[in-house]
Amino acid sequence: MAPKLGIIAGGGDLPGLVAAACRAQGRPFHILALSGHADPRVIGDEAPQDWVRLGEAGTGFERLRRAGVAEVVMIGPVRRPSILELAPDFRTARFFARVGLKALGDDGLLRAVAAELEGEGFKVVGVDEVLSGCLAIPGPYGNLSPDEQAGADIARGVQVARGLGALDVGQAVVVQQGIVLGIEAVEGTDNLLRRCAPLAREGLGGVLVKMRKPGQDRRIDLPTIGLATLREASAAGLRGIAVEAGGALVLDRDSMAAEADRLGLFVVGVESPQC
Structure with a gap:
């Protein structure tokens, strides 16, 4: 035992x-x-x-x-x-x-x-x-995947999130059409999303990117998303969420996939060179 x-x-x-x-x-x-x-x-x-x-x-x-x-x-x-x-x-x-x-x-x-x-x-x-079954896997959860613009925003978000993490500031960033709408500090991800909602530009919506900090101890404070995060992202007008495959937690992946499809958002695990 x-x-x-x-x-x-x-x-x-x-x-x-x-x-x-x-x-x-x-x-x-x-x-x-x-x-x-x-x-x-x-x-x-x-x-x-x-x-x-x-x-x-x-x-x-x-x-x-x-x-x-x-x-x-x-x-x-x-x-x-x-x-x-x-x-x-x-x-x-x-x-x-x-x-x-x-x-x-x-x-x-x-x-x-x-x-x-x-x-x-x-x-x-x-x-x-x-909770080994909650560790993020590569690829999409659900039926939707990032298009070219969303992929570019994710790449930008990974770059910014890694910079934030190196300074031990936060793990999340919101990017829309290449513009950083907000970065996570002490307020947490849900409040970051609420803060970014009124900052959204016209056109294609943005993405939330959550990454583990470079060199972060895997035993503590892994980035996490759940249904509440997904619903806050939808309310903020985002198109989807990207998390680090193997370095973040996705709670209840089946429910996440179903809710993402219902809301019309993508959730995707992406590889990061920081791993």
Whole structure:
């Protein structure tokens, strides 16, 4: 039997999908849900769980040990708080004093958190090791594929996304007819799409491109799209979404393909030289 998995849960549907996969595999698990970030409806009442604030690292480590967790996966978006919002306990304050919060981007901070977990004796694993069926595959999902203009926009988006990622800024960019309408920063992909909607030009719609950052640790923060992303892209007037094949997650690929066809959008996995 696989070791007991600790699911450090941020927002979105991924924590619930990982818990469901553990149940299907007969794998023991325990959820450490982050208050103010994890969705109680996703976590549910039946799953073994503890809730902690983001600043309660000491309590979190103790709860994971008490639950007998050996491996840990970190999933779901977490809005980075200010120090005042964080209200760190002694263990968390010591961590930030050592790594320097202001000096780190999201990827750097997550790497430091992963190293801290491993220093406490937990093995950090990637969500794709648990949800292997969600790893993006090359080619289209559904019946629609990018045309020549969309292909050019995707190529431009890959180029820009890689530049963003190298600076540890974000993983997503919206491009229309060669023009960059928006790049993802702290607001997340859904808010990026909402921000880009009123910026759309006349003519052929744009594309959303999501790529893994160059050199990114595959165990943490892989780019992810789900049905909500697809619907936000449609509402923003986009023609489709491109994600990195082998470097991003596509949640519920069959439903994604069917919804993409219904909305008249393409979803495609593209290869990237950064892999």
